[in-house]
Amino acid sequence: MTVDGVPNVRVCVEPVREGATVRAQNVLGSLDRDLLNVVDRIGGPFTPVGFYYRTMLRPRRLWPQYERVLRNLAGLGCLDKSGRRSGRYDVEHRRADVLVIGGGEAGVAAARAAAENSVGSVVLVDERAAPHIDGVETLAPARAIGFYEGGLVPVDAGNVLYRFRAGKVVVATGTVEQPLLFPGNDLVGVLLPQAVRRLVDDWALKPGDRGVIVSADGAGLDVVEQLRRAGVEIVEVVDLRESLPSTLAANGRRGRLESVTIEGRELACDLLVMSGGRQPAYSLLAQAGARVEYDARRGIFVPVDLPANVEAAGSVTETEPAAAPPPPSFDGGDAKGRCFVCICEDVTEKDVKRALAEGFDSLELAKRYTTVTMGPCQGRLCHLPSIRLYARETGSDEGAIGTTTARPPWAPVSLGLLAGRGLEPAKRTAIHHRHVELGATMMWTGAWRRPHSYGDAAGEARHVHEALGLIDVSTLGKLLVEGPDAAAFLELLYPNRFADMKVGRVRYGVLGSDAGRIMDDGTIGRIADDRFYVTTTSTGADTVIEWFDWWNAVWGMDVEVVNLTGALAAVNVAGPRSRELLGRLTDVDVSNEGIAYLDTKEAHVAGVPCLILRIGFVGELGYELHFASPYGEYLWDTLLERGKDLGIRPFGLEPQRILRLEKMHIIVGQDTDSESNVLEAGMPWIAKLDKDDFVGKWALEHVQARGFREQLVGFEMANGVVPAEGGQIVLDGRSAGRVTSARMSPHLGKAIGMAWVRPQLAVEDARIEIKVDGRLEAARVRLKPFFDPKGERLRA
Amino acid sequence: MSFLLPCPNCGPRDVDEFAYAGETTERPQGTPSPRELASYIHFRRNAAGVQREWWYHRFGCELWFLAERDTRTNEVLKTELPSTDAAGSPTPHEPATPDTPAV
Numbered sequence: 001m002t003v004d005g006v007p008n009v010r011v012c013v014e015p016v017r018e019g020a021t022v023r024a025q026n027v028l029g030s031l032d033r034d035l036l037n038v039v040d041r042i043g044g045p046f047t048p049v050g051f052y053y054r055t056m057l058r059p060r061r062l063w064p065q066y067e068r069v070l071r072n073l074a075g076l077g078c079l080d081k082s083g084r085r086s087g088r089y090d091v092e093h094r095r096a097d098v099l100v101i102g103g104g105e106a107g108v109a110a111a112r113a114a115a116e117n118s119v120g121s122v123v124l125v126d127e128r129a130a131p132h133i134d135g136v137e138t139l140a141p142a143r144a145i146g147f148y149e150g151g152l153v154p155v156d157a158g159n160v161l162y163r164f165r166a167g168k169v170v171v172a173t174g175t176v177e178q179p180l181l182f183p184g185n186d187l188v189g190v191l192l193p194q195a196v197r198r199l200v201d202d203w204a205l206k207p208g209d210r211g212v213i214v215s216a217d218g219a220g221l222d223v224v225e226q227l228r229r230a231g232v233e234i235v236e237v238v239d240l241r242e243s244l245p246s247t248l249a250a251n252g253r254r255g256r257l258e259s260v261t262i263e264g265r266e267l268a269c270d271l272l273v274m275s276g277g278r279q280p281a282y283s284l285l286a287q288a289g290a291r292v293e294y295d296a297r298r299g300i301f302v303p304v305d306l307p308a309n310v311e312a313a314g315s316v317t318e319t320e321p322a323a324a325p326p327p328p329s330f331d332g333g334d335a336k337g338r339c340f341v342c343i344c345e346d347v348t349e350k351d352v353k354r355a356l357a358e359g360f361d362s363l364e365l366a367k368r369y370t371t372v373t374m375g376p377c378q379g380r381l382c383h384l385p386s387i388r389l390y391a392r393e394t395g396s397d398e399g400a401i402g403t404t405t406a407r408p409p410w411a412p413v414s415l416g417l418l419a420g421r422g423l424e425p426a427k428r429t430a431i432h433h434r435h436v437e438l439g440a441t442m443m444w445t446g447a448w449r450r451p452h453s454y455g456d457a458a459g460e461a462r463h464v465h466e467a468l469g470l471i472d473v474s475t476l477g478k479l480l481v482e483g484p485d486a487a488a489f490l491e492l493l494y495p496n497r498f499a500d501m502k503v504g505r506v507r508y509g510v511l512g513s514d515a516g517r518i519m520d521d522g523t524i525g526r527i528a529d530d531r532f533y534v535t536t537t538s539t540g541a542d543t544v545i546e547w548f549d550w551w552n553a554v555w556g557m558d559v560e561v562v563n564l565t566g567a568l569a570a571v572n573v574a575g576p577r578s579r580e581l582l583g584r585l586t587d588v589d590v591s592n593e594g595i596a597y598l599d600t601k602e603a604h605v606a607g608v609p610c611l612i613l614r615i616g617f618v619g620e621l622g623y624e625l626h627f628a629s630p631y632g633e634y635l636w637d638t639l640l641e642r643g644k645d646l647g648i649r650p651f652g653l654e655p656q657r658i659l660r661l662e663k664m665h666i667i668v669g670q671d672t673d674s675e676s677n678v679l680e681a682g683m684p685w686i687a688k689l690d691k692d693d694f695v696g697k698w699a700l701e702h703v704q705a706r707g708f709r710e711q712l713v714g715f716e717m718a719n720g721v722v723p724a725e726g727g728q729i730v731l732d733g734r735s736a737g738r739v740t741s742a743r744m745s746p747h748l749g750k751a752i753g754m755a756w757v758r759p760q761l762a763v764e765d766a767r768i769e770i771k772v773d774g775r776l777e778a779a780r781v782r783l784k785p786f787f788d789p790k791g792e793r794l795r796a
Numbered sequence: 797m798s799f800l801l802p803c804p805n806c807g808p809r810d811v812d813e814f815a816y817a818g819e820t821t822e823r824p825q826g827t828p829s830p831r832e833l834a835s836y837i838h839f840r841r842n843a844a845g846v847q848r849e850w851w852y853h854r855f856g857c858e859l860w861f862l863a864e865r866d867t868r869t870n871e872v873l874k875t876e877l878p879s880t881d882a883a884g885s886p887t888p889h890e891p892a893t894p895d896t897p898a899v
């Protein structure tokens with residue numbers, strides 16, 4: 001049944017809630033006029049097992065239509081595609097000294113004994129209501145959905161998934177009554193004894209008027225007592241241990257039982273209680289590592305050799321012989337009903353025989369082909385019957401065939417529960433709310449929220465060239481590398497040279513792996529002989545600090561790496577008027593001699609202790625200010641206020657991307673990929689191959705020796721069309737590279753970009769063509785920055 | 797994977813808290829031949845048995861440490877900090893060499 005839109009709900013164990021919407025599943029309309037019956041009737045040969053693997057694969061475009069109908073036919077229920085997360089799911093990690101699974105007699109006894117012996121915390125899990133026991137925490141309704149590696153037992157308690165680790169797990173999952181296989185065994189009115197017990201004992205319902213009972217064990221026959229109490233007339237009782245009828249079939253009309261035929265005698269009835277004996281519910285034990293063995297005498301599979309710290313209690317390891325194995329299936333004579341092996345997946349005896357005839361003679365393969373045991377019941381009702389059937393049809397025996405592997409989940413579990421709470425962590429800078437107040441369009445960069453622009457990306461970019469801009473760069477990774485070995489450590493990590501760097505200077509560095517591949521880039525400033533301030537890309541901070549710590553663990557050098565990313569905020573004041581603004585706010589000499597290009601200096605700016613780095617990612621005179629993040633809004637406000645007459649304007653990430661592209665400054669991960677190295681990326685001056693060693697040295701030497709395969713270059717479009725990032729570079733009709741970045745530069749009035757091209761094209765002014773919307777557009781290769789190629793603006 | 801891994805700092809914790817960084821490798825000394833380099837960068841023993849490997853307590857104390865784990869059963873035989881006997885030395889010492897034979 002479908003309850004509140006959730007398909008495959010077993011309504012016999014689902015408590016009624018006020019306002020719940022309950023709908024029949026697997027039928028169209030009501031059972032009386034089930035339209036799917038038509039397919040069943042005309043469709044005996046039309047819907048054989050595995051038919052969709054063969055019949056409906058072609059034409060492929062029709063598969064979605066087929067699938068829609070098939071899912072309905074297969075009775076799998078359907079999901080509301082426009083549905084959204086409706087509940088909140090949580091995960092809780094729990095420990096217990098004893099975890100008892102199953103609240104039947106044996107489970108309760110085990111829990112009570114554990115509590116009485118004061119072994120510590122005792123938890124009892126049951127899928128129905130469990131009784132209160134002193135000293136025992138009861139989780140009900142809840143289901144242990146599996147037994148995983150490391151003794152992990154996840155328990156589905158509705159909206160909470162408890163991940164239990166217990167000192168001892170007691171499995172008291174009992175047994176599951178098995179259905180008999182005969183034609184018509186899916187009719188309404190055919191029940192297992194357990195259903196009768198619940199209907200009569202728990203709910204005081206009369207399950208029918210005239211009942212027939214066919215059972216392979218005494219427990220099944222015992223329901224005669226319940227039926228009498230409920231006022232059901234007992235028509236016939238067949239004890240399969242004493243007599244085995246040669247034919248057995250149920251007959252019905254419109255899906256409901258009307259009579260049972262036993263050896264040619266037709267008995268009118270509306271209730272047939274059947275049982276093929278009880279199979280221990282061993283799945284959790286098997287998942288825990290127990291072996292499952294066939295007991296030929298009783299005709300069931302039993303768990304043996306339990307692993308340490310796992311115990312079984314009650315009938316799950318029942319030893320008393322109580323049943324005679326029933327035949328795998330009954331001949332129905334000339335009965336018309338279908339004989340179901342697997343009710344969930346609608347697999348009949350005929351389907352299983354067909355699968356065998358097609359050569360699926362291994363149980364594991366046949367399971368996948370027929371989907372027997374793969375439905376919501378997870379084999380509780382069909383695993384044993386299907387093995388019995390296989391044994392008979394292949395002339396083998398159950399012991400030789402064995403069982404299929406028991407895998408979690410043992411019980412159906414909702415995906416929402418496994419997914420847990422919907423978490424989308426967002427990192428915000430200390431200045432975040434100012435951007436929102438200024439009307440910025442926010443965007444994701446990794447986990448960070450950053451301003452894309454404040455409404456006019458092109459204007460903001462132009463303004464940095466012409467006057468003064470301010471950007472929040474607090475998202476940069478910020479590391480302090482400190483200790484006597486700090487310089488030596490960085491020398492080994494980066495291809496750059498740092499040993500010769502003077503205190504107060506900054507260098508651009510590119511971090512690589514031993515395979516020579518670019519991992520990240522950033523600036524490294526020397527604050528003191530033994531102290532360096534390292535910035536990383538916004539999304540690379542975590543990777544870089546892990547990388548630093550790892551190599552430090554390997555080398556064991558005398559150096560400490562401290563992550564200051566969250567502790568510090570940072571802004572970049574950029575543009576020709578940035579010096580004038582900085583000069584108003586600090587006492588230090590901000591002249592070109594006082595703070596030269598690539599200098600770093602500690603100073604107070606507007607009273608805030610800052611580290612000033614004069615660098616130029618955006619290509620204009622500019623200063624990065626790094627400072628304690630609590631001052632974020634204060635310093636941002638002060639810079640905007642004091643720079644008002646200079647025309648200061650905040651700019652976002654998009655204008656920054658335009659500006660850096662004009663300078664051909666790469667963005668790692670945008671212009672580089674997992675194969676890129678600094679040499680081919682056009683930055684050979686970074687790699688000091690004369691150093692004794694650094695991470696990636698040998699690989700770069702190898703690239704040098706083998707020659708370049710492709711190179712990162714700039715390009716300028718002939719007619720101002722901006723190609724898509726990822727667009728193809730075409731040479732003589734063949735692919736010769738790919739575009740990594742492309743923008744219209746409002747300042748230059750040109751469409752510009754960067755691309756990886758074949759080395760012969762990495763020549764100034766080389767003609768290339770780029771595919772744009774299916775057409776080829778002409779472009780010229782550029783090797784020098786589009787804007788200020790000599791860097792005069794940066795050094796001004 | 798759902799086993800517990802004992803962090804040398806924090807004790808046994810859910811393996812989900814850790815990042816796995818693969819079996820230990822031996823960084824070549826001097827200038828390796830292309831074959832030695834390729835073998836160091838790309839080739840792993842991929843042992844079916846006990847191997848020595850790097851782990852990082854990413855959602856915990858952020859410690860790098862070494863573990864000996866049976867890759868067939870996920871049984872963790874021991875975990876330890878990398879040796880720091882060369883601490884302070886400007887020449888790098890090698891990462892822990894795989895010293896447990898594959899079974």
Ligand SMILES: [Zn+2]
Nearest residue numbers: 803806853857
């Ligand atoms: Zn730890």
